[in-house]
Amino acid sequence: MKVNGLTESEKITMKCVWDLGEGARLAHIMEVANSRYKKNWKPQTVSTFLGKLVRKGFLEQYRDGRYFYYHILVSRHDYRCRMLRDDLDFWDDGDVDEFVSELMDKKTFSIAQRTEILKMVSKKY
Numbered sequence: 001m002k003v004n005g006l007t008e009s010e011k012i013t014m015k016c017v018w019d020l021g022e023g024a025r026l027a028h029i030m031e032v033a034n035s036r037y038k039k040n041w042k043p044q045t046v047s048t049f050l051g052k053l054v055r056k057g058f059l060e061q062y063r064d065g066r067y068f069y070y071h072i073l074v075s076r077h078d079y080r081c082r083m084l085r086d087d088l089d090f091w092d093d094g095d096v097d098e099f100v101s102e103l104m105d106k107k108t109f110s111i112a113q114r115t116e117i118l119k120m121v122s123k124k125y
Helices: 008-020 026-036 043-055 076-091 096-103 111-124
Strands: 059-064 067-072
Touching: 008 026, 008 043, 008 067, 008 076, 026 043, 026 067, 043 059, 076 096
Parallel strands: none
Antiparallel strands: 059 067
């Protein structure tokens, strides 16, 4: 699966869609972006970002009556996994040891968060 990069505004828009779930409408997406992310976006602004996400293959738009709805094509999980992989490849040249060292650095997460990560990794893998 190829996942194209997103601008900050596209990430916020996509995060709103993921949070709202399947069949999100423009008005709801705008409401979440404006309240949760302190934006002052108008419908046309959100519509522009949604159109870009459709063109990039993240969403599919469909109409039911007078409203457009959005079907999620790229899950949050798949996107996050791809971004982590891209970070590993770009910043650490594929060096997993360096990547884990950065992940477990005290500047990245608190001791409680790092402990939780270690517990989860040892339990799942």
